[in-house]
Amino acid sequence: MTALTSGIHHVGLTVSNLEASAKFFTELLGWSEVKRNPDYPAIFVSDGKIMLTLWSSKTDAPVSFDRKTNVGLHHLALQVESEGNLNTVYEVLTKAGITVEFSPELVKEGPAKHMMCYDPSGIRVEFFWSGVSE
Template identity: 65%
Template sequence: MDLPLTQGVHHIGLTVADLEESAQFFTALLGWQEIKRRDDYPAIFVSDGAIMLTLWAAQTDTPTRFDRKTNVGLHHLAIRVDSKATLFEIHDKLSTHGVEIEFGPELIREGPAMHMMCYEPSGIRIEFHWTGV
């Protein structure tokens, strides 16, 4: 069997409506680090130490919100969490800060894995996933 030609994800680029607001979602609410900014791009790079996101500002005053049921593109971004407690902590923190929650922590099928789904400020669906172990 041939080995894959690739070695995982380097970064994920997301176009966002409000660059600062989306960056704050990841840094202020989730504790990620801002790695760098490019004002000429314009973009803010954020990381949790395992993955890096490039948040890129939409180049229009009226960006079109993605519809996962009718558009081809990113259905959602799934981010791994280390424990059930962390999953519930994220849910509570996001709820307290007015983040739109699609559904709170729940079992995946019969469990023990659990997940929840929310929307970051630009409407991108973010899943938080705990493997159950």
């Protein structure tokens, strides 16, 4: 059977700190703010290949995701084009005080590498380099 879909149009994430999460993508990762919708409220950001809709949580006490007890997004994996870019992401995020779960390391025996961090709302974000420079 041929797939009935053709890729991701956007991913919607509910965040506890809308402005800080948007700045994580725009100011630290160089994404563009596409638009805002104050009625939701939501901020749409894009790296030119994927768009994220960041939705503001309606609670003052959001529940953090636990992969063992919740259904939902385990993590968001973003591709980087080179090992140098992966290292740069790590340096930028570390300098900005972003919580890094683990620094760039091999995926299994390599040559792929990845790292994992948490955005300001606590969403796990992975940065993945395939091991082949493009």
